[in-house]
Amino acid sequence: MAIIDGAGFSLPIANVSERVDVSIDVSDAARAAVKSAIGDQMDTHVLIISAKAGGCSGYLYDMVITERPNESGFQVIDVDGVTILIHDDDSALLNGLKLDFKDSLMGGGFHMDNPNADRACGCGQSFG
Amino acid sequence: MGHKMNTQRPEYVRIPSAITLVSGETARTHLNRLLTSNISNDRLFSRRHSVICDLNGRISSYQLHADLGDQILLVHDDSVSENLRNNLTTGVSWNETVNVSIGDGAIHRVLVYGKGAENVIIKLGVNVNHLNSANWVEYNDSMISVIDADDGTPIYELLVPTRELSSVTMNLEDIGVVEGKKDTAMALQSYKGIIDSSINLSGNNPLHLRLAEIVDLKKGCYPGQEIHARMESRDAIKKTLSSFRSNSQLSIGRHKTSNGLGVEVISSDQFAEEWINLIVHSSDLNVFPGINIQIEDEKISCHLV
Numbered sequence: 001m002a003i004i005d006g007a008g009f010s011l012p013i014a015n016v017s018e019r020v021d022v023s024i025d026v027s028d029a030a031r032a033a034v035k036s037a038i039g040d041q042m043d044t045h046v047l048i049i050s051a052k053a054g055g056c057s058g059y060l061y062d063m064v065i066t067e068r069p070n071e072s073g074f075q076v077i078d079v080d081g082v083t084i085l086i087h088d089d090d091s092a093l094l095n096g097l098k099l100d101f102k103d104s105l106m107g108g109g110f111h112m113d114n115p116n117a118d119r120a121c122g123c124g125q126s127f128g
Numbered sequence: 129m130g131h132k133m134n135t136q137r138p139e140y141v142r143i144p145s146a147i148t149l150v151s152g153e154t155a156r157t158h159l160n161r162l163l164t165s166n167i168s169n170d171r172l173f174s175r176r177h178s179v180i181c182d183l184n185g186r187i188s189s190y191q192l193h194a195d196l197g198d199q200i201l202l203v204h205d206d207s208v209s210e211n212l213r214n215n216l217t218t219g220v221s222w223n224e225t226v227n228v229s230i231g232d233g234a235i236h237r238v239l240v241y242g243k244g245a246e247n248v249i250i251k252l253g254v255n256v257n258h259l260n261s262a263n264w265v266e267y268n269d270s271m272i273s274v275i276d277a278d279d280g281t282p283i284y285e286l287l288v289p290t291r292e293l294s295s296v297t298m299n300l301e302d303i304g305v306v307e308g309k310k311d312t313a314m315a316l317q318s319y320k321g322i323i324d325s326s327i328n329l330s331g332n333n334p335l336h337l338r339l340a341e342i343v344d345l346k347k348g349c350y351p352g353q354e355i356h357a358r359m360e361s362r363d364a365i366k367k368t369l370s371s372f373r374s375n376s377q378l379s380i381g382r383h384k385t386s387n388g389l390g391v392e393v394i395s396s397d398q399f400a401e402e403w404i405n406l407i408v409h410s411s412d413l414n415v416f417p418g419i420n421i422q423i424e425d426e427k428i429s430c431h432l433v
Binding site: 001002003004005006007008009010011012013015048050051052053054055056057058059060062064069071073074087089090119121122123125126128 | 149158161162183194196197199201213215217218219220221222223224227228229230231233234235266268269270271287289290291349350351352353354
């Protein structure tokens with residue numbers, strides 16, 4: 001785009017985030033739910049928990065089951081055969097996280113209790 | 129609103145602006161999670177204003193967008209640069225790519241306004257029929273849009289790369305456009321109730337500034353959304369923004385009316401012998417035909433535009 005082709009733009013701003021050694025607590029129900037979701041791909045797939053900007057309270061939790069990524073920078077947590085990865089950039093936000101699972105029609109699913117959160121939104125998906 | 133306010137000849141002015149460029153595969157998604165507006169359907173050359181709010185629903189930054197497809201150019205006041213860039217660089221997930229670059233000084237924002245401004249733009253070779261406030265149009269290496277043309281006194285807005293700035297201003301001067309004052313361009317917008325992107329709105333709630341069109345309560349969560357949704361559903365938008373004229377300048381900030389009611393002046397710009405002011409006030413306050421604002425020992429009469 002011609003308007004931005006010339007000089008005068010900086011290199012992308014580097015985001016420096018604090019890295020801490022992550023410890024999380026996964027309830028039996030949550031572990032069973034993750035195992036069930038991964039199914040017979042336990043050898044190749046992992047659960048990645050992360051935090052991204054947005055939501056009512058500033059950050060949104062994100063959980064994905066995916067093939068183990070090649071990228072470096074993840075901390076690996078093994079919970080009775082379930083591999084959970086948390087990226088260093090999210091470590092300060094997610095350290096001490098308690099992951100639970102509630103099997104109910106209303107309000108069921110994974111629940112996060114995060115000691116780093118000063119506030120959380122009503123739906124539980126956002127914290128700040 | 130009485131007579132149309134305008135200068136007697138076409139003028140141009142450079143508005144000091146800071147520039148932030150957001151790029152990367154997931155830049156739009158990331159930005160969309162932060163803004164009160166939904167930009168997921170914006171297209172190449174879309175033009176819009178937006179705000180990012182804090183958790184209490186108060187504005188952290190106010191910016192003008194120029195959508196360049198896979199990159200989004202944000203034009204804003206330098207006073208919000210730190211807030212904006214911090215927000216943009218925080219919370220980028222491991223599987224996202226978002227690059228934030230600073231372009232202060234790389235691009236200039238130029239406004240063209242006043243009597244005959246439309247002819248000026250035509251003489252520059254731009255088809256004014258293609259201009260509207262929701263889009264940018266390419267003009268050489270620059271981009272041009274129109275802030276407001278509804279009342280027949282259009283204000284044209286150009287984003288000009290530094291390398292092209294002298295040639296653009298020379299072209300303007302060659303066809304009789306003179307360099308004006310920033311105050312004049314700001315006052316012309318305030319007169320129309322338009323909040324220029326260079327005004328620092330930090331700490332204000334967008335719903336108190338008549339910015340409801342850039343607060344999308346149906347897009348899903350964004351920082352401050354719970355507050356905005358509650359205000360809207362409970363009919364609790366207790367403040368609004370109005371334009372007033374006065375015979376002297378009002379200092380920016382909180383003041384009281386002569387009746388002791390709180391108001392907040394967000395801009396005050398001189399046009400000829402008067403000042404045009406944007407003032408946030410209680411929706412219940414009867415502002416017609418005007419209000420008196422007490423500033424130190426002086427009572428300043430402000431008349432609704």
